[in-house]
Amino acid sequence: MKKAVYPGTFDPVTLGHLDIIERSSKIFDQVIVGILANQSKTPLFTVAERIDMLQRSTSHLDNIEIASFEGLLVDFVKQCDAQVIIRGLRAITDFEYEIQMAHTNRIMAPDLDTLFLTTSLNYAYLSSSTVREVGMLGGNIDIFLPPYAADKVREKYKIAKGEYL
Numbered sequence: 001m002k003k004a005v006y007p008g009t010f011d012p013v014t015l016g017h018l019d020i021i022e023r024s025s026k027i028f029d030q031v032i033v034g035i036l037a038n039q040s041k042t043p044l045f046t047v048a049e050r051i052d053m054l055q056r057s058t059s060h061l062d063n064i065e066i067a068s069f070e071g072l073l074v075d076f077v078k079q080c081d082a083q084v085i086i087r088g089l090r091a092i093t094d095f096e097y098e099i100q101m102a103h104t105n106r107i108m109a110p111d112l113d114t115l116f117l118t119t120s121l122n123y124a125y126l127s128s129s130t131v132r133e134v135g136m137l138g139g140n141i142d143i144f145l146p147p148y149a150a151d152k153v154r155e156k157y158k159i160a161k162g163e164y165l
């Protein structure tokens with residue numbers, strides 16, 4: 001059974017993340033989306049909220065599991081009995097950080113591999129932080145997020161649907 005872990009912050013899950021999840025689900029028997037419960041970042045959404053948004057946004061896929069983890073990614077991947085870490089590459093700016101992480105993880109866990117998927121062109125510009133900012137300023141976020149996640153962002157910022165600037 002080929003298993004992969006797709007780790008990230010997912011604060012919130014975007015259509016770019018979902019695209020990577022859908023494509024990974026065709027490559028692997030099972031994909032575990034691992035939400036990093038990292039206390040050093042101050043996320044907009046709690047881990048439970050991020051799990052909920054990811055679960056609802058991936059309910060059409062039957063080989064996706066949503067989990068959260070703390071500590072080292074390589075330990076979580078081993079616990080999941082997975083062999084591969086999936087990451088999305090948007091632009092050259094992602095590359096330096098990602099290659100550093102991939103090498104570090106490989107030194108710590110030589111049995112694991114990191115697989116990079118290039119983003120779909122439509123979502124190459126998209127990041128959770130930009131979407132949070134657009135949402136906070138009352139812009140239309142429906143074009144960036146799965147519908148349920150868009151509702152949750154509006155709820156956080158107390159903006160009614162259609163009340164865009």
Ligand code: ADP
Binds near residue numbers: 090119128
């Ligand atoms: P992290 O803080 O680990 O970068 P993110 O939730 O921002 O967490 O991203 C998780 C993964 O998804 C990363 O590999 C990131 O490069 C990728 N990713 C982020 N945005 C997009 C997007 N728009 N399209 C495809 N992949 C993306």
